[in-house]
Amino acid sequence: xxxxxxxxxxxAPHVKHNDNSRTIMLDVVIAMVPALVWAVYMFGFxxxxxxxxxxxxxxxxxxxxxxILRRPVTVLDFSAVVTGMLIAFNLPASxxxxxxxxxxxxxxxxxxxxxxxxxxxxxxxxLAARVxxxxxxxxxxxxxxxxxxxxxxxxxxxxxxxxxxxxxxxxLKLGETPDVSxxxxxxxxxxxxxxxxxxxxxxxxxxxxxxxxxxxWHIPVSFLGTVAVLCFLFPQTQSVQAYEFMFMELFxxxxxxxxxxxxxxxxxxxxxxxxxxxxxxxxGAITVFIRYFxxxxxxxxxxxxxMNLLVWYIDKATRPKPFGxxxxxxxxx
Amino acid sequence: MNKNDIMCCKTFISEVEALALTFRGGVHVPxxxxxxxxxxxxxxxxxxxSIPMSQHIGAPCIPIVKKGDTVxxxxxxxxxxxxxxxxxxxxxxxxxxxxxxxxxxxxMAVQNVIIENDGExxxxxxxxxxxxxxxxxxxxxxxxxxRRAGISGMGGATxxxxxxxxxxxxxxxxLIVNCAExxxxxxxxxxxxxxxxxxxxxxxxxxxxxxxxxxGDIAIExxxxxxxxxxxxxxxxxxxxxxxxxxxxxxxxDERQLIYAITGKEIPAGKLPADVGCVVFNAETCAxxxxxxxxxxxxIKRIVTVDGDCIADPCSVKCPIGTSYRELIDFCGGCTxxxxxxVNGGPMMGAAQWDIDAPVTKGTSAVLVFSEKVxxxxxxxxxxxxxxxxxxxxQMRLMPNYIATFSREGKYDLCEQYDVMSCVECGACTYxxxxxxxxxxxxxxxxxxxxxxxxxxxxxxx
Ligand code: SF4
Ligand code: SF4
Numbered sequence: 001x002x003x004x005x006x007x008x009x010x011x012a013p014h015v016k017h018n019d020n021s022r023t024i025m026l027d028v029v030i031a032m033v034p035a036l037v038w039a040v041y042m043f044g045f046x047x048x049x050x051x052x053x054x055x056x057x058x059x060x061x062x063x064x065x066x067x068i069l070r071r072p073v074t075v076l077d078f079s080a081v082v083t084g085m086l087i088a089f090n091l092p093a094s095x096x097x098x099x100x101x102x103x104x105x106x107x108x109x110x111x112x113x114x115x116x117x118x119x120x121x122x123x124x125x126x127l128a129a130r131v132x133x134x135x136x137x138x139x140x141x142x143x144x145x146x147x148x149x150x151x152x153x154x155x156x157x158x159x160x161x162x163x164x165x166x167x168x169x170x171x172l173k174l175g176e177t178p179d180v181s182x183x184x185x186x187x188x189x190x191x192x193x194x195x196x197x198x199x200x201x202x203x204x205x206x207x208x209x210x211x212x213x214x215x216x217w218h219i220p221v222s223f224l225g226t227v228a229v230l231c232f233l234f235p236q237t238q239s240v241q242a243y244e245f246m247f248m249e250l251f252x253x254x255x256x257x258x259x260x261x262x263x264x265x266x267x268x269x270x271x272x273x274x275x276x277x278x279x280x281x282x283x284g285a286i287t288v289f290i291r292y293f294x295x296x297x298x299x300x301x302x303x304x305x306x307m308n309l310l311v312w313y314i315d316k317a318t319r320p321k322p323f324g325x326x327x328x329x330x331x332x333x
Numbered sequence: 334m335n336k337n338d339i340m341c342c343k344t345f346i347s348e349v350e351a352l353a354l355t356f357r358g359g360v361h362v363p364x365x366x367x368x369x370x371x372x373x374x375x376x377x378x379x380x381x382x383s384i385p386m387s388q389h390i391g392a393p394c395i396p397i398v399k400k401g402d403t404v405x406x407x408x409x410x411x412x413x414x415x416x417x418x419x420x421x422x423x424x425x426x427x428x429x430x431x432x433x434x435x436x437x438x439x440x441m442a443v444q445n446v447i448i449e450n451d452g453e454x455x456x457x458x459x460x461x462x463x464x465x466x467x468x469x470x471x472x473x474x475x476x477x478x479x480r481r482a483g484i485s486g487m488g489g490a491t492x493x494x495x496x497x498x499x500x501x502x503x504x505x506x507x508l509i510v511n512c513a514e515x516x517x518x519x520x521x522x523x524x525x526x527x528x529x530x531x532x533x534x535x536x537x538x539x540x541x542x543x544x545x546x547x548x549g550d551i552a553i554e555x556x557x558x559x560x561x562x563x564x565x566x567x568x569x570x571x572x573x574x575x576x577x578x579x580x581x582x583x584x585x586x587d588e589r590q591l592i593y594a595i596t597g598k599e600i601p602a603g604k605l606p607a608d609v610g611c612v613v614f615n616a617e618t619c620a621x622x623x624x625x626x627x628x629x630x631x632x633i634k635r636i637v638t639v640d641g642d643c644i645a646d647p648c649s650v651k652c653p654i655g656t657s658y659r660e661l662i663d664f665c666g667g668c669t670x671x672x673x674x675x676v677n678g679g680p681m682m683g684a685a686q687w688d689i690d691a692p693v694t695k696g697t698s699a700v701l702v703f704s705e706k707v708x709x710x711x712x713x714x715x716x717x718x719x720x721x722x723x724x725x726x727x728q729m730r731l732m733p734n735y736i737a738t739f740s741r742e743g744k745y746d747l748c749e750q751y752d753v754m755s756c757v758e759c760g761a762c763t764y765x766x767x768x769x770x771x772x773x774x775x776x777x778x779x780x781x782x783x784x785x786x787x788x789x790x791x792x793x794x795x
Pocket of ligand 1: 770
């Protein structure tokens with residue numbers, strides 16, 4: 001039948017699910033598209049240049065790093081693309097174009113590759129980059145909305161050319177009521193970073209990821225749920241109803257982006273389901289804590305980074321009991 | 334949504350609706366039951382059969398025939414001299430043309446008795462139905478008849494059935510007939526249930542009697558609604574059998590998970606089903622028990638699903654033990670493409686075969702022939718992305734990703750700490766892993782290393 005052609009003799013199992021790192025990363029990219037389209041609509045086409053620079057530099061850094069160290073080149077798994085996109089999502093549209101390059105370098109080379117590449121990094125590269133840029137060049141990151149948006153986007157309502165302090169989250173922190181309605185916050189009609197403004201579109205992306213089984217519900221639900229409960233129980237301002245305050249907190253700042261796209265990053269979140277819930281609750285609690293008591297109005301990045309560091313311990317603590325587990329007796333010698 | 338997602342939804346809905354029984358973890362593998370609608374075809378004219386003397390767990394048999402002997406169907410040709418094991422019988426009538434050593438799929442050298450088929454299907458005078466009364470069957474009689482009939486587990490594990498019965502004596506209150514058939518492609522049990530339900534039920538009755546039990550469970554996955562319906566009808570009005578419908582999920586047919594799904598009991602690590610009062614028999618094993626009693630016919634034929642993308646006309650075939658894959662494949666229309674991958678058993682746990690002339694044994698539930706579409710899992714570059722899918726898939730509730738990482742780094746002590754010894758090598762983790770990590774394979778390696786070490790330590794203590 002076959003002449004002398006050899007056959008494979010490999011140990012079982014012999015079949016594999018079609019999903020691989022690339023299909024998963026592509027799904028993440030697809031899930032980010034709605035928020036991206038909205039950002040273009042809101043802030044103009046400059047969004048795309050930031051994105052392009054960010055993605056391109058991430059991929060190039062990964063490629064160069066692996067080439068120089070003669071490691072197998074893995075840029076085709078698209079994880080660098082996702083990191084690049086997330087970095088752009090965390091920057092304002094008005095940012096100078098060298099900033100995402102610095103961010104990509106930090107994320108890919110320092111945070112990801114020096115720790116051993118995909119799956120081995122301890123903290124989320126995009127988030128680490130965000131915090132790094134935020135600390136190193138606060139003025140670049142702070143300029144949330146520029147007149148640019150006015151020129152290119154017809155939808156810039158009251159944000160106009162007001163800078164930094166006008167983000168709704170900052171107003172909330174000062175105990176003021178932001179001048180954006182909850183509905184506007186929800187659909188994303190407000191100033192902010194490229195990818196974080198529209199809670200609605202981020203949620204749609206999240207639902208897509210859930211349906212594609214890329215992520216599980218545990219982290220987003222426990223994260224957002226914790227923030228919601230804490231904000232509802234302890235509203236920071238009396239000028240609005242507790243539930244209104246809760247929604248404002250939920251829909252503003254980087255919370256949605258963080259809960260759906262950043263905290264669910266595989267490498268830096270627990271692998272067990274119960275661990276993921278604990279991790280989500282931790283993220284939520286720390287976020288609220290920083291938003292209430294910290295120096296910054298934004299707490300999501302720090303919260304996730306802190307929880308990132310605990311992932312290994314959470315995994316260990318939530319290790320399931322094996323099937324048919326027999327409690328170990330003390331060894332008698 | 335792809336086919337798989339739809340299956341998941343379907344299973345989910347059926348879990349809600351019919352409360353199909355199941356276990357925690359597991360995966361949905363595309364079922365590929367291409368042959369479920371096709372009647373079993375009988376192939377009883379292989380030119381030669383090559384019957385291995387070791388087809389079960391335990392000591393190999395010693396051939397008791399010589400080259401040139403004439404043998405009849407059902408005649409004993411290999412006996413176990415000592416230890417665990419059951420005899421092997423001639424599956425065709427004809428002449429012994431050689432007794433030679435061949436390597437089996439595990440790489441072990443095993444003696445094979447090769448018989449040229451004379452096509453006369455002469456039945457040996459040794460084949461005699463059980464003469465006593467079925468009502469007065471004793472436990473010992475059942476054990477002896479089953480042993481003499483050479484019956485061993487036909488689901489793939491090939492544990493001698495008489496030994497299983499013996500070890501479960503006076504311990505069991507639940508007898509389960511396993512018709513889950515959770516591996517993709519395989520439809521041998523499904524077809525058996527549809528075409529010869531009475532043999533399965535009859536065999537179960539005999540086994541029930543041996544254990545002095547009144548009721549047994551017949552466990553069927555819910556992807557075989559026709560079989561569920563038929564068996565329900567068959568046992569309606571009688572009170573000795575209950576049909577249990579299981580969710581379709583891999584590895585539902587694993588003894589541990591089957592027992593868990595039906596009784597809620599977990600077999601403690603390292604123990605046997607009998608230790609939680611259960612005993613599980615494969616459907617075809619039951620049918621063989623029935624034939625051994627009613628016709629006196631030992632286990633010399635079995636149903637094999639022949640499938641895979643190379644096979645021209647996939648179907649389940651009933652053939653004598655010892656038939657070569659080559660003849661079986663030719664019987665199914667031959668190969669349409671060049672084959673690259675031959676699997677004995679299901680694609681999740683079956684053993685890859687290098688020899689297309691390898692014989693069908695008592696444990697061969699399927700022969701799958703694939704083209705280069707199927708590639709060994711470890712051929713692909715791999716990296717764990719920590720997605721956690723393997724953790725959710727693991728029926729034994731391990732953390733396969735950690736174990737695999739430790740195993741790859743050679744940290745076998747850590748593997749042991751993470752309970753690698755509980756791994757049953759079901760392959761679910763490797764199947765779902767998007768990082769293409771050969772987790773099962775790495776776990777297997779770690780287990781082998783740890784066993785080696787344990788043996789050494791035992792030896793040192795002496
Ligand atoms: S399924 Fe594969 S990639 Fe995912 S955690 Fe397990 S080993 Fe890692
Ligand atoms: S092969 Fe082992 S580790 Fe993997 S899912 Fe099966 S039991 Fe768990």
